[in-house]
Amino acid sequence: MTLVDAAVDMTTALGAAPIPSPVLTASGCSAFGQELDPFIDLTAIGAVVTKSVQLRARSGRPTPRMAETPSGMLNSIGLQGPGIDGLLADDLPWLAERGARAFVSIAGTRVEDFAELAQRLRGVPGVLGLEVNISCPNVESRGEVFACDPVAASDVVAAVRAAADPAQPVYAKLSPDVTDIVSVARAVTEAGADGLSMINTLLGLVIDPDTMKPVLGGVTGGLSGPAIRPVALRCVWQVHQALPEVPILGMGGIRDGLDALQFVLAGASAVSVGTAVFNDPTAVARVHEELAAALAARGFGSLREAVGYAHR
């Protein structure tokens, strides 16, 4: 197994930033990395994608914040987090000290928030790049989610790209809850996104049969986990088909190496493992091993050769 792994070149990149492994955490599914330290080597994975951070510290929503669903879960955390000050003071230094790469997810409710966050993250040690979580309500557009409107989405991405450290790639994170994901992908790419993270959760709802009300305080929540994998793969497939040059960080229900392989074959040059970490805290490292073995077994000499292979 170790010999087989060594044979496959697993290096890849997020935009222009090289990473030693194509397997990353998913935003909001591994906090800021620390809690996984007992279980995996944080320096060996592609990067820690941090929980989306906003300008101010946020309490997040009241509980209940989750409901288990068939092969998945619904969450409505409400972006609980320390705010950019806390992130810069505590979490990023901790990761940098350990030699772990951080891919920082940023979120906001106006275009300027995103730009300011990108600005604050310029040149911060250990920050490999930015993932722009545009699945947030846009306060300037009656709460419509940025990611659901190609124009609003591009505005955010253009502002972030302009404000961000030129050395830090900017990935736009797309929502599957749109009629035409390719048009959103095209718009944000033209606005300067160096890559695309896809997909964020699907909007879902669960009703508690006892209280006869929605389980989540926020009524609806985000659906994640293996249940959504076919939808995620379809999105990656469609976007890679339309925009083969745009790097994709694929995610949505990845649980093992063969799941990750499907995303790679569909066009992802790296993947994030989210909800599966709740099931198995070693999932990110395990998926790397399993993906390496699967690539070797199929005769690939490098991960890069396999990216988009299913389209050929």
Place this chain on the structure above:
Amino acid sequence: MTLVDAAVDMTTALGAAPIPSPVLTASGCSAFGQELDPFIDLTAIGAVVTKSVQLRARSGRPTPRMAETPSGMLNSIGLQGPGIDGLLADDLPWLAERGARAFVSIAGTRVEDFAELAQRLRGVPGVLGLEVNISCPNVESRGEVFACDPVAASDVVAAVRAAADPAQPVYAKLSPDVTDIVSVARAVTEAGADGLSMINTLLGLVIDPDTMKPVLGGVTGGLSGPAIRPVALRCVWQVHQALPEVPILGMGGIRDGLDALQFVLAGASAVSVGTAVFNDPTAVARVHEELAAALAARGFGSLREAVGYAHR
């Protein structure tokens, strides 16, 4: 149990057509009903929603036509069926003879196809009403699916309502693969839909790790089963919230009585059981029993009282 059931009035209606049970089959998941005859009493269920029929007989797509996915499945049957002539000659008379109600799903690739089908089904014995499957590619709009465009969807529904027997309610079947399902729901309702069936499958993809190509011949397919239930419930919730007067036939991952209860509480006045029938051929009848017992246990005297209860 039987006593408890008897206590709850389970009658409901599809538009103006009364039915003795709120639990129906789902289009394409119980063929034309015959095969379930060994397992359930077809006259006791709400109705047999037939596999979508088109004007001409169709072979459907080549195999493989399905892939199992976590808590769901992907299908790409391609609407294999006898065409309207075969349906009128064989399947509908069989159902009518048995005293089973048929809710006939119609499909086409142009507006006129739908209208002609509705015309042919006027006054046919045992045909309770029509479900309009607008999740089909519109040949006049470069293959964009009718259900993804409020205008195209309304055109179909208006034409069907105009051509159909006035005694037959017309339900429009909506796709979840849209940015704003409420706007589609509003458009088709204004075009004359007597009710809404929701949801159809989500577009998904699975790649075979051995062949390294998409499993399905049609590349993408429709995702169904419990995996999608939270998405379906969210759609029903949103539409009932916006259009509380419009009857909803809810579906998507219903497997037991408590699942059905969630749809009723969210606003559905009837439900279809689809993929779960593949797991359990008695599912439609079982869900009726379990729903009746669940309503009784919660103190409801009738199904109607529970419709939309979670919004109160």
Place this chain on the structure above:
Amino acid sequence: MTGRRGQVGPLLTSPAPRATHRPVQRVVEVARRRPVGAYVELVLAAPDIAERSEPGQFVAFAVGGPTSAHLLRRSIAIAGAGDGEVTVVVAPHGPGSTWLAALQAGDTVDVVGPLGRPYPMPADGTPALLVGGGYGAAALVGLAARLRAAGSPVTAICGAASADRLSSVEELGELAEVVVTTDDGSAGRQGWVTDAMAGVLGRVGVVYACGPMGMLRAVAEGATAAGLPSYVAVEESMACGVGVCMTCVLPVVGEDGRTRFSRSCTEGPVFGGDRVRFADVGALPWDVVGADAMGVVAP
């Protein structure tokens, strides 16, 4: 090659008729379990299914128990039915069959059956050749018994990749003259079942087969070439097993000579060997009924 494009001459088979009994659904107990080479034999206490079943039919299991993420049923041929019990032979493969193969005596499982059309019987006394590939041989045991009871001399060929993938050789041995072949020569003759067929075809009146699609094709072609009717039990990917999902179709020539996408669960799994268009499985030939509506035009 009859039953295929460029068909010559009349077909040698009639479509297999429906079974006598309708299926039932039951939660049944595993009475016994026994590993057999690479397979696991399960004996189910399932009287309602046992008394209804005929050779060639199958059952469909729900898998994974109450916490399962696997919704679709798994179809498994009936390898024996009698005394209130149904026997199946399971090859652990994917998650569902692996779960089935791990069932222990005393465990319960939800099963629907008997499903599909049985092997049609020939005129009493007709000598018959039975060809089983891998676990497919198990499905032929009941047929062999019924043929013997009707006075047919029975020859059986059991083939597999290797000795551990043979099945039911002993059971068939009590009912028939058995020839064994393995690809690697680890048991019986080295070679394919078709090699062994050649010498037998001359002295039988009908051929039956169960096994992988490639083998079924070769057996059916051999029988047809020899002017013999053959019946094959196909193995197409099935989601429901009861005829409602339309996932399990393959192109089959009907009584009217037209090809349709037929459901292997309800119109099969037993089809006339000269009626299955093996070369077109997984394709959509233009002459399948309704192919025109899919935009496929005659060449």
Place this chain on the structure above:
Amino acid sequence: MTGRRGQVGPLLTSPAPRATHRPVQRVVEVARRRPVGAYVELVLAAPDIAERSEPGQFVAFAVGGPTSAHLLRRSIAIAGAGDGEVTVVVAPHGPGSTWLAALQAGDTVDVVGPLGRPYPMPADGTPALLVGGGYGAAALVGLAARLRAAGSPVTAICGAASADRLSSVEELGELAEVVVTTDDGSAGRQGWVTDAMAGVLGRVGVVYACGPMGMLRAVAEGATAAGLPSYVAVEESMACGVGVCMTCVLPVVGEDGRTRFSRSCTEGPVFGGDRVRFADVGALPWDVVGADAMGVVAP
């Protein structure tokens, strides 16, 4: 009521410190299984977890095996650890706990632990009251032993709805003076644990509790009113158990006097009883750190 809105006086507790050891993940075998009233006691052969665990900590199980549709872990308190074994007491409830309770000796299960912060120990010899509700009493057995070893006289109150929902009464009886209460009087005194507490509070220096949230609140309020520090192990709905998902939060007053949404898996499950704002669980009070960013304003 200290630690709540309109707080009076200083808090009586310090936040529980982290555990000494980090958690591990193991696939372990069930060594023994025993039904106990309405519960099932499982003894796991899990030396790596046993040697690391401290009273008050818990483990998190993956449920349903390889075919499972249930992705989230189930957290269960450690009811005993020693000799390479970890004991848990499971109340079958939903699908996951029902699956756990059905495990048999010899079955394997994937478990992560020990997790969470243990009960902090008082000064040696401090008399202690332990209050356990339902299966919650099981989590107090290890604590009772440790307290006794440190010279503390221990009184334990075990309460439940009915006799079959009591747990660990015998085990606690070997370490402490035990009072039993049941709602229906089917065992011990009829009534609530708080009724039984009144007579004991005067002679102890610290109170520990584990059980349903309503009971924890009543115990904590009683202790605080009596001027006693209390430590409660809360039960919030958890998805991961290891601190990465943020689903298990509740409003807890920190050392700086400010309330935060704290994760019960990593900052708990043991919290100072006067630090948990029980009345605000499930709500978002304006004075929680970061509530302003959610649009909640001071009244």
